[in-house]
Amino acid sequence: MTVLESNPVVALRDAAKHFGPVKALNGVSLSVAPGECLGLVGHNGAGKSTLVNLINGTFAPSSGEVAFPLGQQGVRSVFQELSLCPNLTVAENLSISHPDLRGFGWRRPARAEIQASLDTVFPDHGIDTDAEVDRLTIAERQMVEIAIGFAPRGGTPRLVILDEPTSSLDEGIARQLLSHVRAFCAAGGAVIFISHMLGEIFAVASRIVVLKDGKVVADRPAAAFSRQGLVDAMGHVAAEGTQAAAAQTQIGEVVIRAEGLEARRGEVVGLSGLAGHGQAAALARLYLSQTSDWRAGRGARAVFVAGDRPRDGVLPLWSILRNMSISVLGRDANGGMVDKDAERRLAEDWRKRIGIRTDDLTNPILSLSGGNQQKVLFARALASDADIIVMDDPMRGVDVGTKQDVYAIIRAEAAKGRTFLWYSTETEEVCQCDRVFVFRNNEISAELTGAQITEEKILEASFEMMEAS
Amino acid sequence: MQARYRILLPVISLVVLLGMTFWMQPRAMSYFGLNLLFNLAVPIALATIAQMMVIMVNDIDLSLGAFVSLVACVTATWLNDTPLFGALILLGLIASYALMGAVIHMLELPAIVVTLGMSFVWGGLALFLLPTPGGASPEWIRSLMTLKPPMVPLAVLAAVIVAALTHMLVIRSKIGTVLRGLGGNARSIARAGWNVTALKATAYGLSGLFGVLSGMALVGLTTSADANIALRYTLLSIAGVILGGGEFTGGKVSPVGAVIGALTLTLAASFLSFLRLSPDWQIGAQGAILILVLTARLLFSRKGAAT
Numbered sequence: 149m150t151v152l153e154s155n156p157v158v159a160l161r162d163a164a165k166h167f168g169p170v171k172a173l174n175g176v177s178l179s180v181a182p183g184e185c186l187g188l189v190g191h192n193g194a195g196k197s198t199l200v201n202l203i204n205g206t207f208a209p210s211s212g213e214v215a216f217p218l219g220q221q222g223v224r225s226v227f228q229e230l231s232l233c234p235n236l237t238v239a240e241n242l243s244i245s246h247p248d249l250r251g252f253g254w255r256r257p258a259r260a261e262i263q264a265s266l267d268t269v270f271p272d273h274g275i276d277t278d279a280e281v282d283r284l285t286i287a288e289r290q291m292v293e294i295a296i297g298f299a300p301r302g303g304t305p306r307l308v309i310l311d312e313p314t315s316s317l318d319e320g321i322a323r324q325l326l327s328h329v330r331a332f333c334a335a336g337g338a339v340i341f342i343s344h345m346l347g348e349i350f351a352v353a354s355r356i357v358v359l360k361d362g363k364v365v366a367d368r369p370a371a372a373f374s375r376q377g378l379v380d381a382m383g384h385v386a387a388e389g390t391q392a393a394a395a396q397t398q399i400g401e402v403v404i405r406a407e408g409l410e411a412r413r414g415e416v417v418g419l420s421g422l423a424g425h426g427q428a429a430a431l432a433r434l435y436l437s438q439t440s441d442w443r444a445g446r447g448a449r450a451v452f453v454a455g456d457r458p459r460d461g462v463l464p465l466w467s468i469l470r471n472m473s474i475s476v477l478g479r480d481a482n483g484g485m486v487d488k489d490a491e492r493r494l495a496e497d498w499r500k501r502i503g504i505r506t507d508d509l510t511n512p513i514l515s516l517s518g519g520n521q522q523k524v525l526f527a528r529a530l531a532s533d534a535d536i537i538v539m540d541d542p543m544r545g546v547d548v549g550t551k552q553d554v555y556a557i558i559r560a561e562a563a564k565g566r567t568f569l570w571y572s573t574e575t576e577e578v579c580q581c582d583r584v585f586v587f588r589n590n591e592i593s594a595e596l597t598g599a600q601i602t603e604e605k606i607l608e609a610s611f612e613m614m615e616a617s
Numbered sequence: 618m619q620a621r622y623r624i625l626l627p628v629i630s631l632v633v634l635l636g637m638t639f640w641m642q643p644r645a646m647s648y649f650g651l652n653l654l655f656n657l658a659v660p661i662a663l664a665t666i667a668q669m670m671v672i673m674v675n676d677i678d679l680s681l682g683a684f685v686s687l688v689a690c691v692t693a694t695w696l697n698d699t700p701l702f703g704a705l706i707l708l709g710l711i712a713s714y715a716l717m718g719a720v721i722h723m724l725e726l727p728a729i730v731v732t733l734g735m736s737f738v739w740g741g742l743a744l745f746l747l748p749t750p751g752g753a754s755p756e757w758i759r760s761l762m763t764l765k766p767p768m769v770p771l772a773v774l775a776a777v778i779v780a781a782l783t784h785m786l787v788i789r790s791k792i793g794t795v796l797r798g799l800g801g802n803a804r805s806i807a808r809a810g811w812n813v814t815a816l817k818a819t820a821y822g823l824s825g826l827f828g829v830l831s832g833m834a835l836v837g838l839t840t841s842a843d844a845n846i847a848l849r850y851t852l853l854s855i856a857g858v859i860l861g862g863g864e865f866t867g868g869k870v871s872p873v874g875a876v877i878g879a880l881t882l883t884l885a886a887s888f889l890s891f892l893r894l895s896p897d898w899q900i901g902a903q904g905a906i907l908i909l910v911l912t913a914r915l916l917f918s919r920k921g922a923a924t
Contacts, residue, residue, distance in 0.1 A: 206808070231808065233801035235868040240794050245809035250791045 155217040156181045157307045157338045158203055162212035164362075165198050172198040174362035175212065180307060185329060185339040187353025187370065189346070190382055190547075195362040196342050197517075200225060200309050203340070222306030226297040226313055234282035238262055238292050241281060248302035265299035266291065269328045270321060286316045286456070287573075294325060298332065307338040314348060315544045318421075318573055326352045344547050345574070346375055358382055379548060403567050404536060406434050408592050409585045411567050413535070416558060418581030419571040420606050426590030428540060431571045435538040451475060451529040455541035455571075461525050462513050469495045469509040471524050475532040498527035503553055519546040526554060530561060537561070539570045543577055555580055575603045623862040623869075626917055627877040630860070630910050634884050641891045648770055654887050655772035655880060656838060659762070660685070662776055662879035663831035664850045665857035666783050669875045670824035672858050673787070674817055675800045675866050676721065676728030680736035681828060682851035684710070686844055687743040688832025693752025693842035696833075700755065707833075711825040718821025722814050736851070743844035750843035754836045762837030775834075776876050783872035786823075796820050800868020856907055857882055862914070881910075 156179035165173040173195045180186050190196050201207045202214050204225040216223065232241045242265075243249045243258040259277045266273050270291050281289055290313065297308050310329070314322040329339050329352050343349055349356060349370070356373055358366040358381040366373075366381045373381075400413030407430045411417040419427040438450035454461035463471055473480075473491045480490045495509050504523050506516060513521060522542060529537050543551055558568055558580070572578050584601050586594040586609035594609035638654070639646045645654055664685055671678040688710065696703030717735060721728050764771050787793040799806050799816050807813050831850070836842050859865070860881055861874030885906045889899045 225808075227808075231802060231805040233798035233805055233868070235801035236794060236798050240798070241805075243791065244795055244798050244806060244811075247810075254791055255789075 157216065157218055158223070159215045159217065160199075160202070160209075160212065161215070163199075163202055163209040163214055164211045165202060165207055166210045171362050173202065173209075176359075176362070176364050177212075178357060178364060178367065180338045180340060182306070182336050182338050183333055185333045185341055185352055185354050187349040187356040188340055188342045188359065189344075189349060189356065189378065190359030194359040194382075194547075196359055197311065198362075199359065200311055200340070200342070203307075203309060218306065222303050223309075224297045224305050224307070225309040225311070226294050227311055232281045232289055232293055232296075235280060237280050238275060238277045238284075241292065242296050242299060242301070245296065246299075246301045261299055261301070262292070262295060265295040269295050269298055270324050287318065287321065290316045291321065298328070305332075305337060307340065308332070309340045309342075311342045312344065312544075313341075314343060314345065316541075316573060319575065322348065344551075346378055346548070349378075350375070382548070400565065404434070404438070404569075406437060409434075409595075411536070411569060411583070413567055414562050414565050415583060416562050416568040416570060416581045418578040418584040418601075419569065419587060420575070420578045420584050421587035421593070421609070425587045427571050427587045429590070430587065431538060431540055431569060434569065438536060438538075449534055450536035450538055451532050451534040453525050453529045453537065453539040453542045455539070455544045457518065457521055457525065462521055464512075464514055466513060467510045468504070468506060468513050468516065468524055471513045472498060472509075472527045472531065475528045479533065494531055495527075498531055502527050502530075502557060519550045522546050523550065523554070526557070530557070535565070536567045536569065539568060539572075541571055541573055543572065543574065551577075575606055578606060579603070623871055624874050624877075626910070626914050627861045627871075627874045627881065630913075631877050631881045631884070634881060634888060634906075638884060638888045638891060641888070645887075648768075652770035652772050655770070655776065655883060658880050658883035659772055659775045659779075660831045660835035660838065660847070661850065661853055661857065661883055662779055662876045663827050663834055664847070664854040665861070665875045665879040666779065666872060667824045667827035667831060668854035669783075669787075669858045669861075669863060669870050669872060670796075670820050670827065671718075671728070671732075672855075672863060672865060673796055673800050673868055673870045674718075674820045675803075675868065676718075676732075677855065677865070678732045678824060679729060679851055680732040680734075680739055681824075681854055682848040683736040683739035683743065684714070684825075684828045685832045685835065685847035685850050686842075687739045687746070688829050689836045689839075689842040689846050690743045690747040690752065690844060692758070692833050692836040693754060694746055697753050697755045707829050711822055711829055714825025714828070715818040715822030718824075719814050719818040721821075722817040740844065740848075747842055747844050750841060750846075752836075752842045754840045758833055758837035759840060762834060776880060780873045780876040783876075787870065787872045792819070797868040797870065800866070800870075853879075853882055860907065860910055882907075 159179040161177050162175045163173060163177070164171070164175050176195075176199060188196055188199070198207070202209055204223060205220070233244065236244070239255065239258040239262050242262040243254060246258065246261070249258055263277050266275055273288075273291055275284065275288055275292065281292065284292065294310070294313055297310070298305055313325060317325065326348060329341065333339055333354070341349065341352055353370045356366070356368060356370050356378065357364055358378065360382060402410050402412050404411045409417065409419075409430075419431055421427055435450055435452050458464070463474070469491065472495045476494065477486060477491075480487050480494070492509070498504075499506070499509060502523050504516070504527070505520050513524060516524065526542070543554070546554070562568060570577070570581060578584055579601055581601060582597065584596045584606065585592050586596065586606055588609065594605070596605055596609070644650055664681060668678055668681055688707065691703060691706050691710070694703075695706055717731065720726070721731050762771070766774055787797065795806060795811060796816060796819065799813065799820070803813060806816070832847065835847060839846070857878035858870065858875050859878070861871055861876070861878030863870040863875060882903070885903050886899065889902050894902060
């Protein structure tokens with residue numbers, strides 16, 4: 149064993165981080181060796197993001213120690229929320245984190261480097277390095293971000309932290325990433341891989357660390373875990389495959405027919421397919437066609453649950469309470485004035501029903517973890533009277549336990565006669581639906597119902613023509 | 618892709634307006650006529666670039682008009698009488714602009730408030746320096762601004778040079794790219810290890826530099842100064858940036874567009890005079906032209922988004 153191999157890339161000793169009274173990370177010891185892929189799991193608010201921020205130096209630990217025996221160069225982070233400059237091109241975004249590219253003629257090497265990195269991680273990506281980032285789809289942006297993380301950038305990436313890297317990627321692209329991570333580790337690099345998709349963790353991680361309430365509760369080789377064991381360790385008792393088939397609802401009349409898809413009362417309709425094949429756009433058009441009519445006045449038929457929370461979800465300066473009640477202010481108003489008691493009752497009611505983790509609803513919304521913010525957005529939509537609930541990949545970056553909670557709520561609401569239109573990038577979620585429309589090249593390529601809804605069928609419908617052509 | 622089309626609309630607006638002006642007044646279609654039409658555009662173009670530097674990092678500068686007025690006063694007095702001292706003062710003004718940017722960032726103050734406050738400081742200093750209109754332009758600035766290059770009038774030549782240089786600086790160079798990135802996503806820039814305070818100071822410092830150039834060019838044209846000489850530059854420069862395809866947020870700016878926007882605004886004033894419109898209505902009519910162009914741009918981008 150050489151010296152290099154015995155030295156970890158990063159070692160944390162009793163590292164803790166407190167934000168006021170909140171102990172986000174409560175004494176964590178952990179090390180990552182070269183060639184290792186560490187899978188990091190834990191439900192939302194367990195301290196994963198804080199841990200990442202300690203390692204990449206955004207925060208200093210409140211106590212304990214974060215050491216880099218081989219130096220801090222080459223530690224890269226790919227963040228969960230997209231963090232590119234949308235007004236710059238792909239190549240320009242690379243150059244921002246590339247100290248050596250300066251002076252005249254920096255553009256050509258920047259282009260070449262990001263092109264090479266994209267080609268390595270995602271063969272056949274089809275991304276133009278001169279395209280401005282805000283012209284790319286969310287999946288493409290995430291691919292660019294990952295490629296920048298693995299690009300040499302005037303050094304060698306030694307440790308790459310991937311925080312929910314596949315949350316916006318479809319299965320095929322995610323698989324490319326996983327195989328690149330394996331190759332990268334085989335060549336001596338280290339990766340910290342954070343994901344809520346346990347399948348990915350098992351596919352790629354050599355060791356799995358489970359965080360719970362700011363502490364490491366399990367740290368073992370991946371082979372020592374079973375899927376169920378891992379879920380149990382995270383502390384959420386979530387039985388797998390809880391398809392609520394028992395609650396098969398009465399399907400009523402057609403309430404919406406547009407864009408070639410139709411949905412009936414009490415039905416959960418999924419929109420699936422590879423990312424960027426027109427599902428999200430169809431969903432947005434459909435939603436706007438239901439609500440944009442100004443003559444319709446109050447009581448819109450449809451409400452929207454955003455997946456891209458910062459962009460079209462949370463009102464960042466407002467409290468949790470107000471974020472929740474915005475959808476019903478008009479309905480519950482008292483002579484044009486906000487009825488504060490009714491507002492509070494409603495919010496308390498939903499906090500209990502949906503399990504939002506906070507002591508005080510007047511806290512700012514940004515004090516919640518991502519998953520809990522998402523729950524607030526669900527509460528906002530469900531509290532309204534609308535019959536149709538449009539969901540734009542709402543489970544992005546939400547932990548397994550929360551997902552199970554939300555599935556149950558959706559089922560219960562559908563049983564009451566509400567209709568859900570659900571766009572998702574994850575097949576597991578789509579399998580919760582009563583009816584699924586699969587998109588390919590901006591058209592519906594298949595309509596699946598009931599027992600037809602399986603991962604194979606969906607993949608088949610997503611890929612079919614692409615292979616033929 | 619979008620960036621390439623963004624420049625199209627400003628160009629079309631300028632060409633259309635220029636065509637209508639020539640149609641109304643064919644004599645303007647000459648070396649002398651063009652120079653006359655665009656003469657005052659040079660300081661406005663420089664001020665527009667100054668404003669663009671601030672808009673580029675998601676702020677807005679409401680003190681620019683007062684600042685340019687102050688520079689004009691310094692140029693017409695100190696720079697004329699004691700050149701060395703005057704130059705030092707001007708450098709100091711640029712530095713104070715950079716400092717203003719750093720303070721705005723460090724204390725997380727809204728730029729709109731700070732610059733509004735600073736506009737009174739600049740205005741007060743200018744009044745202190747030149748209570749009544751007066752002073753004289755330094756000879757070298759005067760002769761520079763009245764230069765008659767062959768073929769192309771100075772005003773047009775200057776606009777092209779300013780556009781080309783700032784395009785290199787803002788769009789092509791590394792520092793310009795980082796500054797635009799700062800407007801697009803400041804967190805990403807900070808994470809990549811850049812000192813955001815220094816970058817903001819750089820952007821404001823560049824704004825100060827172009828503000829100083831604008832004031833000097835203005836004195837070169839008018840030969841004397843007045844504490845209120847350039848107050849309307851604040852709004853003109855903002856309009857110029859937006860006319861030129863820039864956006865208020867997100868670091869989406871175009872230096873070439875900004876210069877074209879400034880030319881368009883100057884031309885609009887002349888055009889309205891050719892129409893024999895009473896000066897009382899001119900400001901309103903200028904506003905109408907602005908709204909027209911912005912509407913066209915909106916329709917343009919909607920169409921672009923739909924396809």
